[in-house]
Amino acid sequence: MGKAKATRGDRAGAATTAEKIRAAAEELFCLRGFEAVSVADVAERAGVNKALVFYHFESKAHLFDLVLARYYDAHTAALAGAFADEGALAERLHRVVDAYLDFMADNRRYAALVQQQLTEPGTHARIRRHLEPLLRFLEQALAGATPPKGPLAGRQFFVTFSGMVTHYFTYAPLLGALWGGDPMSRAALDERRAHVHWLVDAILARLADERPAKARPARARTR
Amino acid sequence: MGKAKATRGDRAGAATTAEKIRAAAEELFCLRGFEAVSVADVAERAGVNKALVFYHFESKAHLFDLVLARYYDAHTAALAGAFADEGALAERLHRVVDAYLDFMADNRRYAALVQQQLTEPGTHARIRRHLEPLLRFLEQALAGATPPKGPLAGRQFFVTFSGMVTHYFTYAPLLGALWGGDPMSRAALDERRAHVHWLVDAILARLADERPAKARPARARTR
């Protein structure tokens, strides 16, 4: 139906109605989640009649899907770039961690939004398609350093790394009260960044210690 | 008002109405979250008239608070026991990790429920009171091994450890589709457990490597 095609000149500064609605939806969904935002809220924020939302997007769910899809794409793009093949493994991982942290800092409610989505099985297929390439990226990057199966397989580190990064942001509103100070401040974010980098190094060091014992016939520990 | 006091003999097997409601609420809230469960749902599940819910508990929010409080208490109790002072640091941390994993496995929706709570600032005070002792436990346990400030402070590891554990469970419904196999199966849970234990050891090893360089006047790297 309404395909939000701008027939007019599309001059900068004059956002189309559909764009205004999408922007308002993005803002509100990220602020309060899907259920807590009504279509009337979105329309009001966009400065637009409620019925227009249904004219341009066919339902609240569709609108939400669109917002989510944009997030997922931005997320994947941000990380995919950082996975670029150049540099040593440690360097690549540090790049990815930085990109991840930056993305989360720029889209603070994103983690909560995704987490909320995990509750509804209907959306699993989409999230899976989103997560799958990221998992493959990491598995491929780690291929030389970790075994393909078992507790040290890449997929375990996938959960671990993403947890280390996202957990900070989902808990941020609480951490502010638990620690003194704002966990979203520049200084706090830098501290978290340093922590995660340290963790990556610690993990790689340990993996390097273990690998030889597995790759070659088991012997006494080198080093 | 209605204080759910059982005046009768309270014979085992015959749950009071209030208890039936609480049990039903616990079940449903943990299955689908707060918003997605209606009072009518709870009443039906409990086999009870809807108005009774408001008679025994004064509102849906109160009922939810009660369920949450029980979870928080159980969580704190489970971890506090594991923090017991005996054994080396590594041993204590392994015990805590095990207790944490066990608790999460037994209360699978708990993480999602808490995460959902983080969205609503009104509940932060309660969660903070719940998390605070756990943070102090870990900070105290790590006191000898980590600096009090900066990227390696205990509070960073608090976020990291809880993330490593809980992230697995919040993402579990997706991981089943991403990996083959059920991430909640006994084998998968054991694998995750082994992974987290390995991480704890890796972290402690790295900390042990770093400590001497910090504790004594900085010198060339030993080892």
Place this chain on the structure above:
DNA sequence: GGGCGCTTTGACCGAGCGGTCAACCCGGTG
């Protein structure tokens, strides 16, 4: 038996929700 007080019931309420509809506005075209 009769009154008392807790428990239970079903009917009801106002509000808010996602979504629809018929009508209207308005610039472009013949």
Place this chain on the structure above:
DNA sequence: CACCGGGTTGACCGCTCGGTCAAAGCGCCC
């Protein structure tokens, strides 16, 4: 000018929600 068709409007619908209420049920003690 009339016509056309996409953009826009406000009124409206059916439904579900959390919560209320007056009345009924019921064990208990005088």
